[in-house]
Amino acid sequence: MRSGRHRVSSEVPQAGAQHRDDGTGQDKPLKSASKTAPLSQFDPERLYGIAELAEEFGISTRAIRFYEAKDLLAPPRVNNGRVYTRRERARLKLILRAKSIGFSLAEIKQYLDLYGDRGEGRPLQADFLAERSGALIAELEEKQANIAATLRELRVIRGECLQYLNGNGTAGAGTKGGASNKTRQ
Amino acid sequence: MRSGRHRVSSEVPQAGAQHRDDGTGQDKPLKSASKTAPLSQFDPERLYGIAELAEEFGISTRAIRFYEAKDLLAPPRVNNGRVYTRRERARLKLILRAKSIGFSLAEIKQYLDLYGDRGEGRPLQADFLAERSGALIAELEEKQANIAATLRELRVIRGECLQYLNGNGTAGAGTKGGASNKTRQ
DNA sequence: CCGAAGGTTGACGTATACGTCAACTTCATC
């Protein structure tokens, strides 16, 4: 799947997925989590490694680091390794969802700001947020209309094909001319 | 607007838009159309120049030529100049619509085939068309769901901001934390 | 005939979104 076309998993990973399973039937926290005090400054919550997230979302670790370089993500470090919290994971999910519907990474960065900053800087003014989210809503509604129109057309095309295959072919169904006529203005 | 983010005009150009208006109140066909016999092999219909389409759709002539180089368009030639028929214009519209919702040009090329080939090659088998359009429908439905989810969240964010601005702020509305909580799994 | 306008082509550049690779660090295990 190329840029702009990622499948976004809608399923939450099973409990324990983030932990190293040592075969005893009990999950253990990431080794870095078990060894370092700094984690106490985070919510005591599930943590993910970069490879875990990459596999979960079907993308590369390179892509995840790239998003960090583009300031879309900001995973804390433990012994120089990235540790992804639920919040970072949720942001990654938003990133991939937005990418799948045609937004560039620069646009996604702005869009993520509507969901709350990453803990630095002061919150955006409410009026600015309202305006920005309003503009984005309008843009998404346009994309939604584009998709709806495309779906309508494709459903007609597919319906005609299925009719034809079932021996109920109409004059238009046996050719693609009928389908293409439907796209005429 | 960058790649993947074109606004697609939904308005049809006004009658006569494709014709040179010589000030007599009557439209005249494009000069190339009026001078050359080869046009008789096309439908006697409205024709567009590349600059006309570029302006209508808000893209560059370079982009339109690029789509031709990528076999998404195939405008006939008149005196070495490209002449775009209604059909090519409709394809361009489909191209831009698909781009706006995140498809690559390679994917769009395949998708355009569902709308009818450009006159060469034999028609795709009905079962293949049904399968291809079914797959595309599934993909579009996923994008549609992504957009719907994003819209729900953004409407909540915007609603809270507007409430806050109207002096009806709730505990969650004054901060972005409330909004970001809503994205939690 | 000349200049302007609109268009053509090929080539190179830019921006985006990563992929690939080498060299390195840290940690667990043997």
Add this chain to the structure above:
DNA sequence: GATGAAGTTGACGTATACGTCAACCTTCGG
């Protein structure tokens, strides 16, 4: 201590989607 696994970084490469530019052609009006 050695080794393997997992991860890091920087650098360069690839693919996509055009933008920009130069050089050229055709048509039309003056």
